[in-house]
Amino acid sequence: MKVSELARQAEVTAETVRHYTREGLLHPVRDPDNGYQLYDHADLERLRFIQRARTLGFSVAEISDILAHADQGDSPCPMVRDLLASRLPQIRARIRELEALAARMEQALTAWAEMPDGTPDGHSLCRLIESFPDASHPTCGHIAKETRS
Structure with missing residues (x-):
């Protein structure tokens, strides 16, 4: 075949x-x-x-x-x-x-x-991802949330 x-x-x-x-x-x-x-x-x-x-x-x-x-x-x-x-x-x-x-x-x-959508502005690419805690740096996520709030 x-x-x-x-x-x-x-x-x-x-x-x-x-x-x-x-x-x-x-x-x-x-x-x-x-x-x-x-x-x-x-x-x-x-x-x-x-x-x-x-x-x-x-x-x-x-x-x-x-x-x-x-x-x-x-x-x-x-x-x-x-x-x-x-x-x-x-x-x-x-x-x-x-x-x-x-x-x-x-x-x-x-x-x-x-959360609202954001536009890349030179400091941020995607606020959604950037607001999420970094697993390798547990404190980073909290800092990012505090500075963006």
Whole structure:
């Protein structure tokens, strides 16, 4: 099957198929008559595997390693478990960071609800942002609020 047919069957774009081919994750054969890349059912299954691995957060490089193990007849499962086990604490930390960011954004929107818009005047670029406390300098935010009030 051609790129477009593989993409349709896997429910991805043709560019996705081309990308994974360039990355060496898919191995089509060339049609000697027209030079088209031709994929078979094994490529479709491999592409579906790649998509499932991507939904679990694996990078293209990690998927390449997983596939290389499998292609050599070795079980990639221990490596997969180790990768996820090491990644999960990072993901949980990132979620906490994003929740804190969302809380700061909500705080800012609440604080800014009644503030007038300002025009840059050489001393101020955006009063909304400048009025918000600087996380790295906790006292700066209070000074900025006092001088602008």
